[in-house]
Amino acid sequence: xxxxxxxxxxxxxxxxxxxxxxxxxxxxxxxxxxxxxxxxxxxxxxxxxxxxxxxxxxxxxxxxxxxxxxxxxxxxxxxxxxxxxxxxxxxxxxxxxxxxxxxxxxxxxxxxxxxxxxxxxxxxxxxxxxxxxxxxxxxxxxxxxxxxxxxxxx
Amino acid sequence: xxxxxxxxxxxxxxxxxxxxxxxxxxxxxxxxxxxxxxxxxxxxxxxxxxxxxxxxxxxxxxxxxxxxxxxxxxxxxxxxxxxxxxxxxxxxxxxxxxxxxxxxxxxxxxxxxxxxxxxxxxxxxxxxxxxxxxxxxxxxxxxxxxxxxxxxxxxxxxxxxxxxxxxxxxxxxxxxxxxxxxxxxxxxxxxxxxxxxxxxxxxxxxxxxxxxxxxxxxxxxxxxxxxxxxxxxxxxxxxxxxxxxxxxxxxxxxxxxxxxxxxxxxxxxxxxxxxxxxxxxxxxxxxxxxx
Numbered sequence: 001x002x003x004x005x006x007x008x009x010x011x012x013x014x015x016x017x018x019x020x021x022x023x024x025x026x027x028x029x030x031x032x033x034x035x036x037x038x039x040x041x042x043x044x045x046x047x048x049x050x051x052x053x054x055x056x057x058x059x060x061x062x063x064x065x066x067x068x069x070x071x072x073x074x075x076x077x078x079x080x081x082x083x084x085x086x087x088x089x090x091x092x093x094x095x096x097x098x099x100x101x102x103x104x105x106x107x108x109x110x111x112x113x114x115x116x117x118x119x120x121x122x123x124x125x126x127x128x129x130x131x132x133x134x135x136x137x138x139x140x141x142x143x144x145x146x147x148x149x150x151x152x153x154x
Numbered sequence: 155x156x157x158x159x160x161x162x163x164x165x166x167x168x169x170x171x172x173x174x175x176x177x178x179x180x181x182x183x184x185x186x187x188x189x190x191x192x193x194x195x196x197x198x199x200x201x202x203x204x205x206x207x208x209x210x211x212x213x214x215x216x217x218x219x220x221x222x223x224x225x226x227x228x229x230x231x232x233x234x235x236x237x238x239x240x241x242x243x244x245x246x247x248x249x250x251x252x253x254x255x256x257x258x259x260x261x262x263x264x265x266x267x268x269x270x271x272x273x274x275x276x277x278x279x280x281x282x283x284x285x286x287x288x289x290x291x292x293x294x295x296x297x298x299x300x301x302x303x304x305x306x307x308x309x310x311x312x313x314x315x316x317x318x319x320x321x322x323x324x325x326x327x328x329x330x331x332x333x334x335x336x337x338x339x340x341x342x343x344x345x346x347x348x349x350x351x352x353x354x355x356x357x358x359x360x361x362x363x364x365x366x367x368x369x370x371x372x373x374x375x376x377x378x379x380x381x382x383x384x385x386x387x388x389x390x391x392x393x394x395x396x397x398x399x400x401x402x403x404x405x406x407x408x409x410x411x412x413x414x415x416x417x418x419x420x421x422x423x424x425x426x427x428x429x430x431x432x433x434x435x436x437x438x439x440x441x442x443x444x445x
Contacts, residue, residue, distance in 0.1 A: 001162065018162030018205070040155050042193050043345060045259055054233075056263045060192045064162050065185070065209050107259070128344040129257030 003067045007032070008076030018064050023047040025063035026073060034074035034102050038131070045130030048103030049073050055107045057129075074102035077109070084150040085109060085143070094143030096134035103130045108144040116148040157195030161204045168211055168322065172295040176318040178204045184320045185209070186228060189256065189264035190272050206320075214322060219244060224326040232261035232269070245326045246440055247335025247355045247368070251282045254337065257345035267321045270306075273313045273377065276347040280307050280378035282337055283324065285353035285368030291323035292316075300325070310376045329357040331365055334440030338429040339372070342416065348373040349416040350425040352405070354433035356388070358441045364388045369401065369430060374409035374422055381405045384430070393438045402430035 004013040007030060014029040026035050026049065038046030040059050047059040050072040058071075077083035085105045088094065095101040104127060111118055111126040118126070123141045132140060163182075165171035175182050183202035185191060186209070194200040208214065208229060215229040217238055224244040226235065235241045236252040255261055255269070255278050269279045270290065282288075283303040290306045292299050292315055301314060308314050315321070339351035355368035367388035369381040384404040391397055411422035 017159065019157050019159055021156075040196070042189060042260060045257075048259060051263075054262045055259050057259050060189055060260075061263065062162070062185075062188070062192070062207075064164065065188070065207055067164070126258060129259035 001064060003063050005063070005066045005068075006070040008072055014063075016063050018062060020063045021059055022049070022061045022063045022066050022071075023058040025066070026058065026071070029063075032073055032075050036099055036102060038099065043131070044100070045103045045107070045127075046100055048106050048130060050106055050110060053110065053113070055103075055110045055129075072106065072109075074105060077105060083109075083147075084154075085112075085147040088146040088150060089140075089143040092139050092143040092146055094135065094139045100130055100132045100134075104132065104140050104144075108147060111144065112148045112151060116152040118145065118148060120145075155196040157192070158198065158201045160195075160202055162207065163204060164207045164210060166210055168214070168293070169295075171206055171208055171211060172293060172318070172320070174206050175320055176295040178206070179317045182206055182318075184268075184271075186268035187231060187264035188268075189260045190269065190274060190277075208320070217241065219328075220325075222328050224248075224328070226266050226324040226326070228265065228267040228320070228322045230266055232256065232264050232266060233258070235266060236261065244328050245282075245286055245335065246333060246437070247282050247286050247337055247353050248326060250335060251278050251337030251339075251353065254278065254339045254341070254351075260345065267324050270303075270324055271313055271315070271321045273307055273309075273311050275310060275375060275377045276373040277378070278337065278339065278348065278351060278372055281351060281353040281370040281372040283307075283326070284370035284378055284380040285355040286326050286335065287366075287368060288324055288326045290321050291325065292319045293322040294319040298322075304380060307377050312377075329366070331358050331360065332441045333357045334437035334442075335368075336433040336436040336440075338433045338436075340425050340429070347416075350374050350409075350411065350422045350429065352426060352429040352433045354430065354437045356393070356434065356437040356441050358393075358438075362392055362442075364391055364393060367401075369405055369434075371405060371409050371426055371430075373416075374411040374426055376410075379409060381408045381430075383408065388434075393434075398431050398434040398438070401434060402427050405430040 351372035406427035
């Protein structure tokens, strides 16, 4: 079946099997590998994308269900310059291996769109569906807060 | 991981969805949020031949206060009932449970009605629904019927829907008096299933007498367990520490937990005892505060 999805502002189509998962549609059909596959069982959040602005796990959605919708992936964060989240993750050492980072930044983006100065608890609550095995989360929380401050400052 | 191949249908209206379900009979399965169904298909625990995707039926994405009850449409996501004014006003038990269902990303996609229809004994919503006396609207191409939740939840992953039927709405009755409720869930981490959880609900008359009570348990039996004996004990009584303690002891005796990675059976039974007492205390404090 033909699926058309607007990815990072550009409409993209592919002919897929109904059982194709959204994460594989993005990685394999579209060749965008910033969206990762971690646990593949709806636990880790490495495959997080924004569906019409809302973070979801793309390993637990069929590409067919995304037909006609807007998806944002980590590749869509940079707009000429790095996004404030990308800058702050770099400055605050918000990543080590980087596997969870795309998901963390996209959840951070959705959070900061509602609230540019979240508390520690608010950030930790927002990222509670995303696992990081390196950082202990402290610097991820700092990074998201710093990005919020940068966005507010602009 | 990939699910077995299936035919995919994406109806644009409820009528279209219901006639497709009628046509497919037992070979058709509704896909709503898919947060339980898709993982089960990937793990090959479910292999529906046809999926009827209802995500385009956006008319069903409502949470609203109707006459006498809170109505949750089939496409309302878990996130839609978190911090929702109507939910808070009508069902304190539901408002208490909402932030503890799965994790934030799953809540953005999974649906309340889908979770209820799934009848996983480790799912949170059916305990809430059993405690508050909810009902489920089942629709098919030949009409609609309203099923009390106690008759809807049959057993382990089994509901009482007939072939060709789907859940289109869940109804939570508005309490008659000053009400309170809680959902206390012990989980190892956010997103894990409950080790054990308890939904409580109390409705009080003006003189403080309990006119309605609900207690239901998660993850400690082959289905979400309504503890009718404890509820009957409470109704007509005046709240007291002793009364709540007795109800909690009944709940602990009624459950039938299994030892697993989340803990030994006796530990879970002790959690049910403590959480039932604590949940009733919280429900009472809230009901008093609101009266």
